[in-house]
Amino acid sequence: MRKYRLIILFVWISVSLFAGSIEDDMKKAAKAIQNKDYTTALKVYQMLEETGYASVGLYQNMAICQSALQQEINALVSVEKGLLYKPEDYELLKIRENILKDHPEIDAHLQSSGFIKLWKKFASLLLPTGWSVLSLIVLIVVGMITIKLYPEWGQNSKLKLFGGILGAIFILFVITGIYRNHQLYHSNTAIVASKQTLLLLGPDKQSPILDTLIAGNKVYKTDHIGQWWNVQTAFGERGWIQSENAVMIR
Numbered sequence: 001m002r003k004y005r006l007i008i009l010f011v012w013i014s015v016s017l018f019a020g021s022i023e024d025d026m027k028k029a030a031k032a033i034q035n036k037d038y039t040t041a042l043k044v045y046q047m048l049e050e051t052g053y054a055s056v057g058l059y060q061n062m063a064i065c066q067s068a069l070q071q072e073i074n075a076l077v078s079v080e081k082g083l084l085y086k087p088e089d090y091e092l093l094k095i096r097e098n099i100l101k102d103h104p105e106i107d108a109h110l111q112s113s114g115f116i117k118l119w120k121k122f123a124s125l126l127l128p129t130g131w132s133v134l135s136l137i138v139l140i141v142v143g144m145i146t147i148k149l150y151p152e153w154g155q156n157s158k159l160k161l162f163g164g165i166l167g168a169i170f171i172l173f174v175i176t177g178i179y180r181n182h183q184l185y186h187s188n189t190a191i192v193a194s195k196q197t198l199l200l201l202g203p204d205k206q207s208p209i210l211d212t213l214i215a216g217n218k219v220y221k222t223d224h225i226g227q228w229w230n231v232q233t234a235f236g237e238r239g240w241i242q243s244e245n246a247v248m249i250r
Contacts, residue, residue, distance in 0.1 A: 022053055029061065038065040056086045063095045072099050073215045076106075077191050080249045084184055087120045099216075106216035107234060123180045131177030138170040188221045190231070190246040197246070199239035203228035210239045219246060 025044050032041035042065040045058055059082030066075035079096045082089060100106055126134070142163065149159060192213045200207040203225045213219065213233070219241070223230035229246065232238045 022048060026057075033061065033065065036068075038068040041065050042069065054081070054085065056082050056089055056092070058082075059085070060089070060091050060095075063092065067095060067099070072103060073191070073193055075099060076216050077193070077247050077249065080189075080191060084187075084249070085124060087117065087124055103216060105214050107214075107218075120183075123176050123183065126180070128177050128181035128184065131173050131180055135170055135173040135177060138166060138173060142166045142170065185250055187248065187250045189249045190219050190221055190229075191249060192217050192219060192241075192245060193247045194245040197241055199231075199233075199237065199241055201239060203230075203240045207240065211237060213241065213245075221246075221248070 025048055029041040029044040032038070032044070042062065045062045045065065048058060049062070059078045063075040063078040063082065066072070066078060075095065076099055079092045079099075082092045086092070145163070145166075192215050195215045197213040197215065198209050199211040199213050201210055202208075211233075218234055219231040220233075221229050221231050222238070224243070227243050228240050229243050230238065230240055231246070
């Protein structure tokens, strides 16, 4: 028992120190922004992102710094990453609107339908772990009720209805968790980061050129060979680009 207590204490201390370090770095970066030292602030935010930390506020501030430093494409990437955590965030949408206004050559990012927007907003309420925990709780409740009321389960229509509703909720939470996990960690959406990126017929620099992609436009990765990505544009055109010319949104 003592061994488990020591492990729990060690984990708690480690998490507390990590959280305290993040808070100190965020304060340092916020002070740098107040002093208009956007380069220093951006370095701090990028360092935090590299440690695995992610939040709407982090990507908001990264986008603000990048816009101030005229790194509009990088700012657009930060905006899209932030929108994964809060799809309707006003500040992020405003930054994206300003970037697209200043760069009319970038295709306006297509708006989702009402249902898709509602689904994304619902899924963004929790991280994948949260949806997994909720699914487990519902499953435990269903199991306990089934065991306790099994003799009556097949004879009582209200119990059947209640069980069906709980089952549907469980399936909804599982599907939402899977979608959320894919959205945050396995998305195939990328943004072209280099100017005049060539879309080629094959994964070879000598391959025929199909099109020239504009930095800031979205593409969707479908396959890869080494440092080459097979991508599809928002308008359905498919070809190959070098991976260094695009950034994944995840």
